[in-house]
Amino acid sequence: MNVYQEKAAQAVDLLAEFDLDLWITFVRETAEHTDPVLKLLGPFSVTWPTAFLFARNGEKIAISGKGDDEAIRHEEIFDEVIPYTQSIKDVLLPHIQRLDPQRIGVNFSRSDVSADGLTYGMFLNLQSYLEGTAYAQRLVSAEDFIEALRGRKTPQELALMRAASEMAMEIFDELSAWLQPGVSEKEIHAWVHEKVAARGAETSWDPGHCPGLNAGPNSPWGHVGASDERLQPGNTLNMDFGVKINGFCSDNQRVWYVLKPGEAEAPEEVKTIFNAVRDGIQAAADFVRPGVVGWEVDAVARKFITDAGYEEYPHALGHSVGRYAHDGGTGFYPRWERYGTKPYGTIHAGNVFTLEFGVQSPFGYISLEEEILVTEDGYEWISPPQKELMYIRSDA
Amino acid sequence: MNVYQEKAAQAVDLLAEFDLDLWITFVRETAEHTDPVLKLLGPFSVTWPTAFLFARNGEKIAISGKGDDEAIRHEEIFDEVIPYTQSIKDVLLPHIQRLDPQRIGVNFSRSDVSADGLTYGMFLNLQSYLEGTAYAQRLVSAEDFIEALRGRKTPQELALMRAASEMAMEIFDELSAWLQPGVSEKEIHAWVHEKVAARGAETSWDPGHCPGLNAGPNSPWGHVGASDERLQPGNTLNMDFGVKINGFCSDNQRVWYVLKPGEAEAPEEVKTIFNAVRDGIQAAADFVRPGVVGWEVDAVARKFITDAGYEEYPHALGHSVGRYAHDGGTGFYPRWERYGTKPYGTIHAGNVFTLEFGVQSPFGYISLEEEILVTEDGYEWISPPQKELMYIRSDA
Numbered sequence: 001m002n003v004y005q006e007k008a009a010q011a012v013d014l015l016a017e018f019d020l021d022l023w024i025t026f027v028r029e030t031a032e033h034t035d036p037v038l039k040l041l042g043p044f045s046v047t048w049p050t051a052f053l054f055a056r057n058g059e060k061i062a063i064s065g066k067g068d069d070e071a072i073r074h075e076e077i078f079d080e081v082i083p084y085t086q087s088i089k090d091v092l093l094p095h096i097q098r099l100d101p102q103r104i105g106v107n108f109s110r111s112d113v114s115a116d117g118l119t120y121g122m123f124l125n126l127q128s129y130l131e132g133t134a135y136a137q138r139l140v141s142a143e144d145f146i147e148a149l150r151g152r153k154t155p156q157e158l159a160l161m162r163a164a165s166e167m168a169m170e171i172f173d174e175l176s177a178w179l180q181p182g183v184s185e186k187e188i189h190a191w192v193h194e195k196v197a198a199r200g201a202e203t204s205w206d207p208g209h210c211p212g213l214n215a216g217p218n219s220p221w222g223h224v225g226a227s228d229e230r231l232q233p234g235n236t237l238n239m240d241f242g243v244k245i246n247g248f249c250s251d252n253q254r255v256w257y258v259l260k261p262g263e264a265e266a267p268e269e270v271k272t273i274f275n276a277v278r279d280g281i282q283a284a285a286d287f288v289r290p291g292v293v294g295w296e297v298d299a300v301a302r303k304f305i306t307d308a309g310y311e312e313y314p315h316a317l318g319h320s321v322g323r324y325a326h327d328g329g330t331g332f333y334p335r336w337e338r339y340g341t342k343p344y345g346t347i348h349a350g351n352v353f354t355l356e357f358g359v360q361s362p363f364g365y366i367s368l369e370e371e372i373l374v375t376e377d378g379y380e381w382i383s384p385p386q387k388e389l390m391y392i393r394s395d396a
Numbered sequence: 397m398n399v400y401q402e403k404a405a406q407a408v409d410l411l412a413e414f415d416l417d418l419w420i421t422f423v424r425e426t427a428e429h430t431d432p433v434l435k436l437l438g439p440f441s442v443t444w445p446t447a448f449l450f451a452r453n454g455e456k457i458a459i460s461g462k463g464d465d466e467a468i469r470h471e472e473i474f475d476e477v478i479p480y481t482q483s484i485k486d487v488l489l490p491h492i493q494r495l496d497p498q499r500i501g502v503n504f505s506r507s508d509v510s511a512d513g514l515t516y517g518m519f520l521n522l523q524s525y526l527e528g529t530a531y532a533q534r535l536v537s538a539e540d541f542i543e544a545l546r547g548r549k550t551p552q553e554l555a556l557m558r559a560a561s562e563m564a565m566e567i568f569d570e571l572s573a574w575l576q577p578g579v580s581e582k583e584i585h586a587w588v589h590e591k592v593a594a595r596g597a598e599t600s601w602d603p604g605h606c607p608g609l610n611a612g613p614n615s616p617w618g619h620v621g622a623s624d625e626r627l628q629p630g631n632t633l634n635m636d637f638g639v640k641i642n643g644f645c646s647d648n649q650r651v652w653y654v655l656k657p658g659e660a661e662a663p664e665e666v667k668t669i670f671n672a673v674r675d676g677i678q679a680a681a682d683f684v685r686p687g688v689v690g691w692e693v694d695a696v697a698r699k700f701i702t703d704a705g706y707e708e709y710p711h712a713l714g715h716s717v718g719r720y721a722h723d724g725g726t727g728f729y730p731r732w733e734r735y736g737t738k739p740y741g742t743i744h745a746g747n748v749f750t751l752e753f754g755v756q757s758p759f760g761y762i763s764l765e766e767e768i769l770v771t772e773d774g775y776e777w778i779s780p781p782q783k784e785l786m787y788i789r790s791d792a
Contacts, residue, residue, distance in 0.1 A: 029722075
């Protein structure tokens with residue numbers, strides 16, 4: 001059973017929990033406009049209108065245009081791949097009638113982009129096929145189901161996520177050995193891209209902004225590209241980075257201090273901030289277990305860092321990671337209006353989240369980001385977290 | 397005026413032709429799920445729900461979440477970029493009321509994926525903002541408008557398309573000089589990718605399938621990757637390839653014959669087929685002018701090649717090219733059910749289409765693909781078409 005076959009079995013298993021009798025992903029010309037759910041279903045793209053059906057009775061059926069069917073069949077994910085030549089309706093409607101579902105989940109969501117892949121034109125097409133049948137009134141949002149399916153990683157997905165994270169950690173380590181005072185953010189960016197390409201991987205998000213780099217206090221903060229700032233003794237370096245390999249992403253931040261000539265370690269203030277960030281992340285991690293609500297985890301770290309006398313971070317503590325670096329669904333979001341319903345999701349075993357925040361300092365941005373897996377009774381780090389500040393020394 | 401500013405001016409100009417008073421593109425988290433229209437509007441992505449408004453009175457307004465607004469404003473495409481913090485409705489609804497449109501075009505289409513970027517969840521959100529106002533009943537499909545906007549290239553878009561095509565032609569020429577008997581499709585694929593990367597370009601479609609290669613009669617036809625087949629004397633090589641640079645794609649096919657020792661030119665049968673393909677494309681090009689309907693152009697080439705005694709090609713003669721290699725909208729499609737309404741569109745000046753078809757032969761697949769611009773009184777080639785078979789000789 002490969003990772004897609006495992007996911008397909010999970011999809012069938014989850015239908016009952018969300019009271020869906022049938023789940024339909026309905027797409028076309030996915031090279032031009034895809035549904036974010038498609039990446040969960042298989043490594044194929046389709047040209048003609050295609051329906052992927054998962055039924056509560058265990059049936060997994062793909063209905064696709066002649067020409068698209070072979071690539072789908074090749075993956076052995078679906079029990080049946082049924083090609084059509086004239087109209088998908090001729091095949092789809094009889095199958096829906098045969099399965100006779102009360103609640104048909106389709107991919108739309110007012111609040112979660114990753115569960116909102118059905119376009120309005122395709123919704124109208126689907127509705128027109130069902131016109132005059134009882135099923136026209138039975139289409140419901142599959143958003144909660146999709147969030148669970150995407151969020152609860154299977155064993156093989158976890159293995160792939162660990163492998164991606166491990167590769168990123170290797171690159172962090174190699175980088176650590178290579179870094180020298182005087183190197184610019186742009187040079188680090190290019191070096192990292194070479195290492196990623198040499199491993200046959202991609203960056204977890206768009207290459208212009210991955211890795212995100214902050215060398216010293218003058219580097220612009222936020223999702224901006226690498227600047228011309230250089231590593232200077234007495235400053236910190238922060239790097240936000242992940243690799244995508246075999247379809248799965250990692251996402252971590254690491255932080256270094258550039259020693260001045262004669263210095264053996266960082267100034268007290270740098271260490272104090274680093275420790276506060278590290279311990280805030282640890283406190284939040286210790287709070288994580290199945291059943292807690294997203295915003296509660298954010299609140300632990302937020303209270304920790306403000307109690308320590310620092311400014312609160314202007315973003316969420318963590319997000320889901322998976323086939324996307326930002327994998328949709330719930331996460332450790334504060335209850336701010338702009339996050340909509342995201343802060344209110346319940347955490348489940350099998351979820352993978354980041355824990356990330358930092359503090360702006362006169363030395364630069366000091367920030368960490370770790371990935372955790374939620375387990376039955378708590379959490380596990382995906383990779384060993386950064387527990388000590390790393391140092392950059394001059395070779396001379 | 398840059399290419400996006402030029403396109404924005406064109407959008408305003410086109411509203412009257414399609415009887416729209418307002419056009420709204422409504423998107424969110426476009427890094428995860430974009431609207432294909434967004435690429436026409438500007439080189440930005442957005443996180444928060446964002447509305448791009450083009451009004452018949454000439455106003456161009458972007459309403460975006462605080463944090464997304466700066467990148468949009470930076471491009472100087474919109475007269476006004478209005479940030480919101482709480483809800484987009486608070487800003488969007490008053491602007492709709494002020495503009496008081498009778499017909500509001502939004503991005504949905506039952507038949508054209510490139511005009512169907514509005515998700516059903518976002519449609520529901522938009523509709524809920526308008527609830528209780530007259531505007532809730534005034535949302536209409538902008539598909540014809542979008543097809544025209546996408547299809548009618550502006551002067552700067554054409555300059556960028558010509559530059560992409562020219563780069564591809566250079567690579568075809570370099571390849572021609574490098575090709576040798578014994579080289580495999582996979583080696584050609586790698587060589588081409590090196591040349592594309594060295595120019596800072598990308599391939600026009602997914603790199604695994606671009607270039608598409610067919611060396612000899614045993615290479616599998618269709619959208620499959622490069623095989624282990626090698627160039628053999630007495631066979632042909634066909635390559636389907638395009639580069640994407642500065643946001644615009646090219647798409648061409650070229651064909652070679654591998655000379656046997658002692659041969660000065662290809663066998664008569666190869667030349668006869670090549671000439672039939674070349675002349676069929678020329679006949680179709682000669683038929684092209686504004687006002688003809690897509691399928692009529694396809695029919696010219698289809699009749700030409702079947703009259704010449706060859707099998708008809710199992711696909712359309714041509715598609716629109718632009719920011720995507722398959723740029724949506726009408727094209728030279730046969731009136732087959734599976735092409736829906738696409739064959740029935742009227743050709744306009746400023747459109748860019750491919751003309752492409754081939755013949756399977758005992759020597760290999762012999763096929764050409766050229767790009768034409770529709771002009772006021774006919775057509776122009778985007779790059780010089782292939783008029784003679786090219787030859788691959790052994791250096792030895």
